[in-house]
Amino acid sequence: MCVMTRPMSSAVYFDHNATTPVHPEILAKVPEWLTSWGNPSSIHAFGRGPKSVLREARQKIADLAGVQPLELILTAGGSEANNLAFKGLTTKRKHFVVSAVEHPSVIKTALWLRAQGCRVDFVNVNREGQIDLAQLETLITEETALVSVMLANNETGHIFPIKKIAELAHAKGALMHCDAVQAVGKIEFNLRELGVDLASFSGHKFYALKGCGVLYARKGVTVDPLIHGGAQERGRRAGTENLLSVASFGYMCGKKSEIPQQAARTRELRDHMEKRILAEIAGSEVTGPRSERLPNTSSMCLAGVDGETLLMNLDVGGFGVSTGAACSSGNPEPSPTLLAMGLSREEAQSSLRLSLGWENTKEDVDRFVDELIKVVARLRSFEQKVGYGI
Ligand SMILES: Cc1ncc(COP(=O)(O)O)c(C=O)c1O
Known part of the structure; x- marks a missing residue:
């Protein structure tokens, strides 16, 4: 199995459903x-x-x-x-x-x-x-x-x-x-x-x-x-x-022939990531958890956090993620897909899409979750200070 290179040296890319780095x-x-x-x-x-x-x-x-x-x-x-x-x-x-x-x-x-x-x-x-x-x-x-x-x-x-x-x-x-x-x-x-x-x-x-x-x-x-x-x-x-x-x-x-092995590897990383987020960030939830899903994809809602603000904060820290389809970023409307699934506007607006790829490692996942915990805590405390609550 080939080891993939990263698009940027220390940055972590979790937006493979938008596009992938060139092999x-x-x-x-x-x-x-x-x-x-x-x-x-x-x-x-x-x-x-x-x-x-x-x-x-x-x-x-x-x-x-x-x-x-x-x-x-x-x-x-x-x-x-x-x-x-x-x-x-x-x-x-x-x-x-x-x-x-x-x-x-x-x-x-x-x-x-x-x-x-x-x-x-x-x-x-x-x-x-x-x-x-x-x-x-x-x-x-x-x-x-x-x-x-x-x-x-x-x-x-x-x-x-x-x-x-x-x-x-x-x-x-x-x-x-x-x-x-x-x-x-x-x-x-x-x-x-x-x-x-x-x-x-x-x-x-x-x-x-x-x-x-x-x-x-x-x-x-x-x-x-x-x-x-x-x-x-x-x-x-x-x-x-x-x-x-x-x-x-x-x-x-x-x-x-490499697909099953890569799928198993990304599934393991994705599941580890979700497990940590669910355990360590209160108010986090996987969207459609019981459905049969792609092994690399995780769509999550983080209560009380605006997805776009979260994305920008994570970007500053060197993590590339998405809040919905990449083609609709910059569009303040919540994802039509999540709304069609019956999520409220508030839930859809607090969504995060994480899509892993062949070059990602467990270290990437752990670094990402560590950063996410900090950013979510910071954004929530700010929202509480300015009086929106969560
Ligand atoms: C399900 C699905 N269909 C079609 C497209 C469009 O593909 P392309 O970017 O090659 O035009 C995308 C891109 O995000 C997609 O996710």
Whole structure:
């Protein structure tokens, strides 16, 4: 198992669900990949090298997910893959069913389709993060084009019963899309066994370079391009491929066999961290504790502490954490995912998302918890002094 380097020397990074540091082996491979600078579409010798780099990467990504390479459409990231799944779908049906805790790249795409005249329904989740399967079943009809539920949630790490949901979708002739962005590299899965028709990935959540996403479209599912132009990706996504980024994602997917061991290691660290926080910080609580979760993710509420203030104080101490989805930081509104799970605004505003990665150590966790205890005590005593109480 490779020892990962840190993004900054003594800083501790616990925000791997936002993005991951680049794997050191990728940094070492980049100069070699850069020699393949030709256009993979060129038929002369300069294009043949890049073409084979691309072919090899595509094969490894396909192997990771248990599908065929030609079922993959390379995109610029997870957001584009999610947009393509919805907007590129060729169907006469005009109804979409989406879980209430999807990433904004799914929710906002669904809302855009609603503005275009489609019908969109959102399915509730409970405080554990579990989806209401009975409601889901009643919402899916013969009019439903697509059901979209993520494999694992970016904030709580909750893992959804995708196989069961795909069966419900298929029973009414609807297609099933699964945003697997947070699952890639953290848990093992096989898209064929899950029975999904479309699925999205993103390389930068798995120690690869930014700029590579993938939409899996099962053989037989037609997807119209959002980007028109050349014949790349079998006409489903035009534009010269981001070879370096794709090669790096393929390289990481080649590490499939390391995932169970890394997952067990991060789970142990995450559980140790939660145990210490729960024992040593009064008023701390894990969000959705009994649900099946990603091994690296912990979403916690710390009563009486403002999450954004906590984040900034921890940042000053050299700890990188998140209060919700990274894309919504700077937005003072509480996380829509936590609100959808039934947490109060106050609870959601006191939330902290800790997502561990392959380079983290027990020492990182202990240093972090020691700092957290001090910062929480300081913020709470300040709040009491200025009269807000906790
Ligand atoms: C569940 C989920 N889907 C999609 C995305 C978007 O991926 P990208 O940043 O590659 O566009 C993210 C990013 O946070 C995510 O967590």
